[in-house]
Amino acid sequence: MNRVHFVVAFLAAMVLSAGASAQSGTMSPYQGEQDGVSVGGKWISFRSEDKMTGAKRVRFELVADNYFKEDQGYKPRVELYCSDGKLERAVFNPGARLGSPDYPGFWGQPKMEVMVRIDNAHYYKGWNWERDRVLSMDKGTTRGMIGSTIFKIEVRTRGGHEIAEFSPAGLSLDAVHQSCDLTPKKP
Numbered sequence: 001m002n003r004v005h006f007v008v009a010f011l012a013a014m015v016l017s018a019g020a021s022a023q024s025g026t027m028s029p030y031q032g033e034q035d036g037v038s039v040g041g042k043w044i045s046f047r048s049e050d051k052m053t054g055a056k057r058v059r060f061e062l063v064a065d066n067y068f069k070e071d072q073g074y075k076p077r078v079e080l081y082c083s084d085g086k087l088e089r090a091v092f093n094p095g096a097r098l099g100s101p102d103y104p105g106f107w108g109q110p111k112m113e114v115m116v117r118i119d120n121a122h123y124y125k126g127w128n129w130e131r132d133r134v135l136s137m138d139k140g141t142t143r144g145m146i147g148s149t150i151f152k153i154e155v156r157t158r159g160g161h162e163i164a165e166f167s168p169a170g171l172s173l174d175a176v177h178q179s180c181d182l183t184p185k186k187p
Helices: 002-023 139-146 173-180
Strands: 043-049 056-063 077-083 086-093 110-118 121-130 134-136 151-157 160-166
Touching: 056 173, 077 173, 086 139, 110 139
Parallel strands: none
Antiparallel strands: 043 056, 056 077, 077 086, 086 134, 110 121, 110 151, 121 134, 151 160
16 A cells, blocks of 8 residues: 555656646746746746836846856846836846956946847947846847847856857847837847
8 A cells, every 4th residue: 555655646746846847947036026938039028016116027038058167057148127118227147257347437337348249240348247247238239139140248257258149039029119118220
């Protein structure tokens, strides 16, 4: 009899763990945020509502195709944060500790120079350096990225220069326009 109970418990555990792992690609890490939904290509959107103001928030996330050598367990990502139909900010999270900032910005905030490739164009940008972990992207780069097929960011980490490679093609531009009032722009 104990053997039968063991087999039944084992099979139930296997079924539950298979169901949990099938959902792991889109589960939100933030409290109060709904699990992610595909919005085309490799993009995922997460929705939430501010408990105090009632603002409708949407976070779009694009995970890189590669890892940085410093952290093989976390891929770099780009996140667009929108609230009540407007883009609030766009950030690049390398998933590794950034190198030191290159220079101070106009208001004294630390900045880091990165090289960006959007399709067949590349250029250098100075992005605001935040909390030693993420870089705040400019709106022009964000608009270029959402309409591109190739998007790469070269950044300096504590381990040296690294290139994050993204595949942004397939994003529902209507979803981004509705949630962020953002349209693609060629670089």
